Amino acid sequence: MTRVQGPRPRAPADLHARRRVWVVVVGVVLVGAVLSATAATVWAQADRAHARLAFRSTARNVTATLATMVGRDSDFVAALETVLTMEPGLTERRFRAWYTQLQGRRRQVGAIGSAVIADVPAGGLARFLARMAAQKGQQQGVRRRVAPVAGRPGPGGRYCLISDTSVIGSLEPIAVGRLHRNWCDPTTAVGSVEAPVLARAAATGRLSVVQVSLPWIRTTLLEAPFYRRAGALSTAAQRRAGVLGWVIATFDTAALARAALAHNRGLAITLRFVNPGGGAVVVARAGAAAGPMVQRTAIGGDGRWIVTVRGGVAAAELAAVPGGWAVFGGGLVVTALLAALILTLSRSRERALEMVTQKTCQLRHQALHDPLTGLPNRVLAIDRAEQMLARARRAQVPIAVLYIDIDGFKHVNDTFGHAAGDSFLRSVAERIRRLVREGDTAARLAGDEFLVLLDTVTLDVAPELVAERLLELLREPYDLTAEIGRELALSASIGIACGLDTSAEQLLADADIALYAAKEAGRDRFVAFESGMQTAAQDRIALEMDLADALADDELSLVYQPTFDLLGERLRGFEALLRWSHPLRGPIPPDEFIPIAERSGLVRPIGRWVLRTACRQAAQWRAQGHELSVAVNVSGRQLDHDDLVREVRAALSESGLEARSLTIEITETSLMRDPAASARRLQALKQLGVKVAIDDFGTGYSSLAYLRQFPVDTIKVDRAFVSGIATSLESAALVRTLIELGRTLGLETLAEGIEDPDQLAALQRAGCDSGQGFLLGRPMAPEGVAELLNDRRAAIAAWAGAGL
Ligand code: C2E
Numbered sequence: 068m069t070r071v072q073g074p075r076p077r078a079p080a081d082l083h084a085r086r087r088v089w090v091v092v093v094g095v096v097l098v099g100a101v102l103s104a105t106a107a108t109v110w111a112q113a114d115r116a117h118a119r120l121a122f123r124s125t126a127r128n129v130t131a132t133l134a135t136m137v138g139r140d141s142d143f144v145a146a147l148e149t150v151l152t153m154e155p156g157l158t159e160r161r162f163r164a165w166y167t168q169l170q171g172r173r174r175q176v177g178a179i180g181s182a183v184i185a186d187v188p189a190g191g192l193a194r195f196l197a198r199m200a201a202q203k204g205q206q207q208g209v210r211r212r213v214a215p216v217a218g219r220p221g222p223g224g225r226y227c228l229i230s231d232t233s234v235i236g237s238l239e240p241i242a243v244g245r246l247h248r249n250w251c252d253p254t255t256a257v258g259s260v261e262a263p264v265l266a267r268a269a270a271t272g273r274l275s276v277v278q279v280s281l282p283w284i285r286t287t288l289l290e291a292p293f294y295r296r297a298g299a300l301s302t303a304a305q306r307r308a309g310v311l312g313w314v315i316a317t318f319d320t321a322a323l324a325r326a327a328l329a330h331n332r333g334l335a336i337t338l339r340f341v342n343p344g345g346g347a348v349v350v351a352r353a354g355a356a357a358g359p360m361v362q363r364t365a366i367g368g369d370g371r372w373i374v375t376v377r378g379g380v381a382a383a384e385l386a387a388v389p390g391g392w393a394v395f396g397g398g399l400v401v402t403a404l405l406a407a408l409i410l411t412l413s414r415s416r417e418r419a420l421e422m423v424t425q426k427t428c429q430l431r432h433q434a435l436h437d438p439l440t441g442l443p444n445r446v447l448a449i450d451r452a453e454q455m456l457a458r459a460r461r462a463q464v465p466i467a468v469l470y471i472d473i474d475g476f477k478h479v480n481d482t483f484g485h486a487a488g489d490s491f492l493r494s495v496a497e498r499i500r501r502l503v504r505e506g507d508t509a510a511r512l513a514g515d516e517f518l519v520l521l522d523t524v525t526l527d528v529a530p531e532l533v534a535e536r537l538l539e540l541l542r543e544p545y546d547l548t549a550e551i552g553r554e555l556a557l558s559a560s561i562g563i564a565c566g567l568d569t570s571a572e573q574l575l576a577d578a579d580i581a582l583y584a585a586k587e588a589g590r591d592r593f594v595a596f597e598s599g600m601q602t603a604a605q606d607r608i609a610l611e612m613d614l615a616d617a618l619a620d621d622e623l624s625l626v627y628q629p630t631f632d633l634l635g636e637r638l639r640g641f642e643a644l645l646r647w648s649h650p651l652r653g654p655i656p657p658d659e660f661i662p663i664a665e666r667s668g669l670v671r672p673i674g675r676w677v678l679r680t681a682c683r684q685a686a687q688w689r690a691q692g693h694e695l696s697v698a699v700n701v702s703g704r705q706l707d708h709d710d711l712v713r714e715v716r717a718a719l720s721e722s723g724l725e726a727r728s729l730t731i732e733i734t735e736t737s738l739m740r741d742p743a744a745s746a747r748r749l750q751a752l753k754q755l756g757v758k759v760a761i762d763d764f765g766t767g768y769s770s771l772a773y774l775r776q777f778p779v780d781t782i783k784v785d786r787a788f789v790s791g792i793a794t795s796l797e798s799a800a801l802v803r804t805l806i807e808l809g810r811t812l813g814l815e816t817l818a819e820g821i822e823d824p825d826q827l828a829a830l831q832r833a834g835c836d837s838g839q840g841f842l843l844g845r846p847m848a849p850e851g852v853a854e855l856l857n858d859r860r861a862a863i864a865a866w867a868g869a870g871l
């Protein structure tokens with residue numbers, strides 16, 4: 068058994084378990100985060116690799132498409148260039164035919180037009196123009212005016228002449244009257260751009276590309292020189308000298324790029340041309356890049372065309388792919404859920420454990436504590452006593468047990484009700500609790516019985532001193548204003564037992580014996596246990612057990628002591644006195660066994676038996692013609708219950724005895740235990756017609772005047788006063804006063820224990836009504852009574868028969 072504390076402190080094991088759960092949760096979160104990150108990285112890498120692959124493949128496709136388109140354009144220009152090289156004096160018509168033929172075979176994307184530019188030295192200008200005019204005239208069948216040449220010659224005094232009619236498609240708005248335009252005139256917008264490009268193309272012999280951005284047009288021109296067939300063309304100077312002109316083609320390269328991109332959204336392409344001996348020209352841009360990837364590819368035979376594809380996975384596709392972040396986020400969510408699950412499970416388990424522990428503690432507390440006062444109960448008290456004893460044995464210092472009982476508590480309950488009783492007991496518990504020190508234990512054993520265990524190892528005063536203090540404390544009035552409207556003062560009795568090499572149970576039993584002794588000695592005191600009490604107590608216990616069987620075993624009997632009228636010395640009746648003939652011990656005096664019967668409660672069934680037997684006996688006497696009454700002693704314990712009135716009535720009706728022939732003797736102290744209840748019950752008895760006598764009068768504390776509230780017929784003056792009446796003046800004076808008062812109050816007086824004639828004489832002189840004692844008649848068995856009655860009858864008959 069363990070001690071029970073109030074609020075449960077968190078046990079180290081609990082903390083340990085909780086810490087362990089947190090370690091697991093943190094571990095799960097960390098591992099989860101790492102795994103999520105790893106998975107996300109792998110996913111993202113795969114994602115990126117996939118995106119890269121997709122981009123590369125798309126970019127390749129786009130580039131290839133564009134390469135094909137650009138290749139065709141270049142081929143087209145090269146084809147025209149070849150035609151013109153082979154046939155330098157090509158007429159416009161022939162050129163147009165070639166153009167249509169070359170182009171017709173393939174639907175050229177973005178092709179706008181083409182033209183031939185003639186390289187004309189300043190000296191040959193007039194001839195060239197005349198030839199052109201003749202050509203045109205032939206062609207159209209009309210004679211046309213030779214158009215003036217606009218502008219000035221370009222670098223090297225050369226004219227780069229382009230015939231407006233040679234242009235298929237329109238490069239620039241044709242001004243009326245300007246048949247030829249000089250693309251090398253640096254003063255014009257076109258010339259400033261074209262002159263160097265044409266010169267470079269002529270010098271390198273390669274295709275040149277130029278982006279023309281004019282207010283009216285923005286286009287890309289592919290320009291290729293053609294030369295005289297005769298003559299070397301290996302140096303730039305030779306090429307410059309041998310150039311006849313340029314073939315140019317114009318393309319809508321933006322449309323070209325758009326077409327190449329087709330449906331590949333999320334990509335952007337840039338098409339550049341690296342001019343020979345010159346900078347790169349951005350020919351076209353198309354699309355919008357969605358990703359960061361770049362692929363640059365050189366296309367075309369000479370690698371001058373460069374395609375840059377930018378982007379990545381198409382935006383729509385990207386959105387469809389959850390990607391690394393989604394994996395990471397998902398992993399974190401799963402981890403969080405797992406951690407929450409672990410926490411929840413451990414929490415609910417913890418809660419369940421806590422509830423079980425709480426419930427167990429509560430149940431244990433309930434099992435080990437008195438519910439009314441909250442003090443440890445008997446079980447716990449004994450457990451603590453055992454623990455203290457074990458400690459005491461080690462220290463070789465005995466422990467002390469104080470067994471406390473409230474004097475007359477029962478009447479608080481009976482008179483004021485259980486609520487008042489409970490409140491009173493709680494106050495008692497509180498006072499006791501206040502007095503004991505930390506190492507000591509206060510407990511409630513039962514009813515009004517409390518216990519204090521003193522650890523004398525740490526006690527610096529004698530246990531008797533603690534008992535003294537307790538008595539003082541418990542004697543102070545209790546405030547029961549709420550319950551009964553006033554204060555109440557009760558005393559207590561304490562039995563003390565000390566021990567070392569004994570059991571807790573034994574120690575409690577010893578203290579109980581000492582408590583009994585304290586009660587016997589008059590209450591409101593403490594008594595320390597002595598070994599002699601042990602045997603007395605054991606005897607008492609043995610007797611109590613035997614007494615329980617005595618009634619059934621027919622060991623009880625009644626003797627009757629006569630009472631006489633003191634004036635005429637007439638037999639008035641008998642007092643029934645109980646006898647117990649113990650099978651082994653022989654006769655046991657009532658002064659010895661009646662208190663035992665009272666303590667054990669046996670006095671009630673025994674008292675019932677006495678009443679019935681005495682009434683039956685008296686009825687028998689009366690039936691035999693003797694005008695006798697019978698007095699029956701009733702214990703205070705019997706008076707505690709309303710049953711008494713019923714039992715008296717039953718005994719009377721059962722026996723047929725007239726009520727007035729029965730006297731109930733009650734001691735003064737019994738009456739005073741609960742005056743109100745006593746008065747009420749005596750009143751009920753009076754109503755039956757039964758007489759009431761106060762026994763042992765003068766030994767209690769009450770005054771005669773106080774007794775007037777009880778419906779009493781007779782007072783029995785105690786033997787103690789009678790025995791001194793002839794020798795002690797005080798006793799004589801007291802007896803005289805009592806008799807006088809009784810007479811004043813209209814009460815009959817009866818003197819007990821008259822043993823010698825002097826006493827009888829004194830009582831007669833004092834005017835005492837009746838008497839009882841060995842002098843007049845000893846208590847006798849019913850047979851003895853019968854004998855007496857017969858003797859008296861004989862005596863009376865003899866007296867009457869004498870007739871004298
Ligand atoms: P009590 O009621 O005062 O009874 C009178 C006692 O005095 C009786 O003692 C009786 O034998 C004794 N006695 C009578 N005359 C003399 C005398 O001249 N000198 C001396 N020394 N004693 C005398 P007993 O029978 O031993 O009874 C003792 C007490 O036991 C009684 O005192 C009574 O209180 C109680 N008792 C006896 N019978 C019963 C009973 O049936 N019920 C109850 N509740 N108590 C009883």
Ligand code: CA
Nearest residue numbers: 642700732762
């Ligand atoms: Ca009596």
Ligand code: CA
Nearest residue numbers: 762763783819
């Ligand atoms: Ca008496």
